[in-house]
Amino acid sequence: MRLYKSEVIVLRDYDLGEQDKIVVFYSRRYGKIKVVAKGARRIKSRFAAQVQPPSYDSVVIHKATRGGLHTLSECKINYPFIGIRKNLLRFAYSCYLAELIDKCLEEEQPNSHLFELLVKTLYCLEKIPKQKLSLLMRSFEIKLLKILGYGLYLSRCINCGKEKGKIQSLFVSIKSGGLLCDDCQEEDKNRLEVSKKTVLLMNYLLHTSLKKTVQQNCDKAIEVELEAILKRYLSYQLSREMITSRFVCTSEKLELKHPII
Numbered sequence: 001m002r003l004y005k006s007e008v009i010v011l012r013d014y015d016l017g018e019q020d021k022i023v024v025f026y027s028r029r030y031g032k033i034k035v036v037a038k039g040a041r042r043i044k045s046r047f048a049a050q051v052q053p054p055s056y057d058s059v060v061i062h063k064a065t066r067g068g069l070h071t072l073s074e075c076k077i078n079y080p081f082i083g084i085r086k087n088l089l090r091f092a093y094s095c096y097l098a099e100l101i102d103k104c105l106e107e108e109q110p111n112s113h114l115f116e117l118l119v120k121t122l123y124c125l126e127k128i129p130k131q132k133l134s135l136l137m138r139s140f141e142i143k144l145l146k147i148l149g150y151g152l153y154l155s156r157c158i159n160c161g162k163e164k165g166k167i168q169s170l171f172v173s174i175k176s177g178g179l180l181c182d183d184c185q186e187e188d189k190n191r192l193e194v195s196k197k198t199v200l201l202m203n204y205l206l207h208t209s210l211k212k213t214v215q216q217n218c219d220k221a222i223e224v225e226l227e228a229i230l231k232r233y234l235s236y237q238l239s240r241e242m243i244t245s246r247f248v249c250t251s252e253k254l255e256l257k258h259p260i261i
């Protein structure tokens with residue numbers, strides 16, 4: 001019998017029959033992996049607490065034979081992220097992170113950089129002030145795209161090579177994944193105008209640690225412009241919308257009406 005042992009983040013879970021659950025983990029050693037947690041729907045189950053998103057666990061998994069499902073054998077919580085689970089807005093953001101990882105990756109393609117990024121982002125998400133949460137999300141998106149090889153090309157016009165500093169008005173091509181100059185933008189129907197400050201912010205987020213990023217104060221208008229660009233670029237790359245975006249949006253509105261520290 002082959003065993004998988006790894007640290008994991010619980011991305012999501014769903015019911016399987018009356019007693020079991022399917023749990024989707026993002027693991028350091030094996031990438032995204034789907035397993036059956038037997039009996040996890042029962043209140044007294046040894047797995048009930050451990051397999052709730054976004055727990056950070058150490059697991060032992062029985063590897064499936066001949067195309068069956070992997071089975072969870074042991075599961076120990078390293079860190080439960082209670083602070084995220086207890087706050088609706090933070091929890092909504094964690095669901096968004098999990099959906100991004102889930103949608104961007106095929107099963108069993110390990111990437112330790114991405115695992116580290118997810119764990120660090122969740123630790124920040126639990127602790128930083130609410131005002132910094134959206135910047136944290138943008139930082140995660142930009143770093144994720146870079147790690148997966150879809151980072152936006154930001155130093156020159158991606159079409160003609162004109163240097164960024166010599167371009168009067170900047171645009172982002174969603175299809176080509178980079179900057180466009182004034183001359184090249186007209187032929188690209190799927191492009192957005194972008195301010196120089198937003199391009200500066202994108203470069204900053206790309207090259208700065210999460211911890212340092214969330215200590216900065218950022219102009220809200222620039223953040224909003226960046227969010228719109230990344231949302232459109234991610235939708236294009238994923239060929240679909242993010243389901244949890246609506247949950248995030250509703251939670252943000254609720255937080256504004258009834259702020260919880």
Ligand SMILES: [Zn+2]
Nearest residue numbers: 157160181184
């Ligand atoms: Zn150009």
